[in-house]
Amino acid sequence: MLIVMKMGxxxxxxxxxxxRLKEANLEGHLSPGEERVVIGAVGVIIDPDIRAQMSxxxxxxxxxxxxxPYKLTGREFxxxxxxxxxxxxxxxxxxxxxxxxxxxxENEDHMVSTAKAVKASGxxxxxxxxxxxxxxxxxxxxxxxxxxxHLATAREETGLPVITEVMDSRDVELVAxxxxxxxxxxxxxxxxxxxxxxxxxxxxxxxxxxxxxxxDEWLLAAExxxxxxxxxxxxxxxGIRTYETATRNTLDLSAIPVxxxxxxxxxxxxxxxxxxxxxxxxxMARASMAVGADGLMIEVHPNPDHALSDGGQSLxxxxxxxxxxxxxxxxxAVGNPLAPQPxxxxxx
Ligand code: PEP
Ligand code: MN
Numbered sequence: 001m002l003i004v005m006k007m008g009x010x011x012x013x014x015x016x017x018x019x020r021l022k023e024a025n026l027e028g029h030l031s032p033g034e035e036r037v038v039i040g041a042v043g044v045i046i047d048p049d050i051r052a053q054m055s056x057x058x059x060x061x062x063x064x065x066x067x068x069p070y071k072l073t074g075r076e077f078x079x080x081x082x083x084x085x086x087x088x089x090x091x092x093x094x095x096x097x098x099x100x101x102x103x104x105x106e107n108e109d110h111m112v113s114t115a116k117a118v119k120a121s122g123x124x125x126x127x128x129x130x131x132x133x134x135x136x137x138x139x140x141x142x143x144x145x146x147x148x149x150h151l152a153t154a155r156e157e158t159g160l161p162v163i164t165e166v167m168d169s170r171d172v173e174l175v176a177x178x179x180x181x182x183x184x185x186x187x188x189x190x191x192x193x194x195x196x197x198x199x200x201x202x203x204x205x206x207x208x209x210x211x212x213x214x215x216d217e218w219l220l221a222a223e224x225x226x227x228x229x230x231x232x233x234x235x236x237x238x239g240i241r242t243y244e245t246a247t248r249n250t251l252d253l254s255a256i257p258v259x260x261x262x263x264x265x266x267x268x269x270x271x272x273x274x275x276x277x278x279x280x281x282x283x284m285a286r287a288s289m290a291v292g293a294d295g296l297m298i299e300v301h302p303n304p305d306h307a308l309s310d311g312g313q314s315l316x317x318x319x320x321x322x323x324x325x326x327x328x329x330x331x332x333a334v335g336n337p338l339a340p341q342p343x344x345x346x347x348x
Pocket of ligand 2: 102103273299309310
């Protein structure tokens with residue numbers, strides 16, 4: 001951080017700033033200029049409240065942040081891409097990982113048959129929601145633990161690792177017993193107690209971008225998880241609120257290369273929640289691949305018209321299969337090929 005003193009600031013004011021920096025365990029480096037004094041403050045991480053306090057001190061004209069507000073999530077901290085291995089699938093190693101399955105787990109048959117179909121089409125990870133964050137309390141809110149059991153059965157039958165949402169810090173232990181990846185939904189991106197809790201879980205976490213979160217806020221939310229010791233964080237762009245009404249949200253594709261530049265963490269694109277319409281899922285999935293996403297999250301349902309949630313943005317099994325065939329070609333063309341599927345290990 002740079003502290004720019006006012007023109008004609010007194011020696012006492014400069015000494016006051018240096019003393020405050022020392023109190024905050026920051027090193028102050030003075031550069032006296034012709035017109036004004038500039039003080040460079042150096043520290044591993046600078047508390048934003050200290051920055052705000054400095055800007056209000058007597059004799060201070062301006063305080064300029066130089067480094068990013070996050071540390072562990074930033075490229076400055078780790079230059080090489082983070083690669084997360086889960087159930088034989090690598091996320092972030094230059095291959096595109098497809099997480100597919102229904103929005104909500106509806107019953108065992110539904111989960112297992114959808115899982116088998118998405119596996120046959122080439123998906124590497126299964127998704128399915130057991131705890132559903134719904135806008136209306138009267139909508140279907142998921143099967144809870146029973147749903148997690150169906151998801152675990154689908155994993156056994158297919159050998160694909162599973163991802164599912166945890167909404168409450170009290171449920172982290174329960175969900176982590178079944179899930180291979182814990183999903184934090186958009187509405188909970190800044191639920192800091194929940195972020196702390198999954199930061200202490202021994203499972204990778206996929207953190208969806210908040211409905212109206214800036215990229216800095218999103219990376220700071222990821223920082224909460226990493227600061228508790230969990231380094232296996234995956235980010236997911238799922239669309240943000242804008243004034244556009246033709247789509248449910250605006251899928252911010254530019255966030256993908258921006259995040260790649262700022263952070264070493266893998267980033268997944270979710271064109272279903274990002275657009276809200278099934279016919280936009282394939283084109284936006286193709287585009288996500290081309291801009292370098294590390295993976296996709298896709299909602300798939302054998303009969304979307306009867307889905308208990310998000311039917312309008314879910315692909316049929318046939319449409320999912322044809323999208324995967326098109327992604328094979330795009331992936332080769334743009335140097336972001338589909339990842340290999342994990343091997344099913346059967347005990348005999
Ligand atoms: C979901 O993936 O099922 C979901 C609820 O997503 P989001 O949190 O992005 O709305
Ligand atoms: Mn959904």
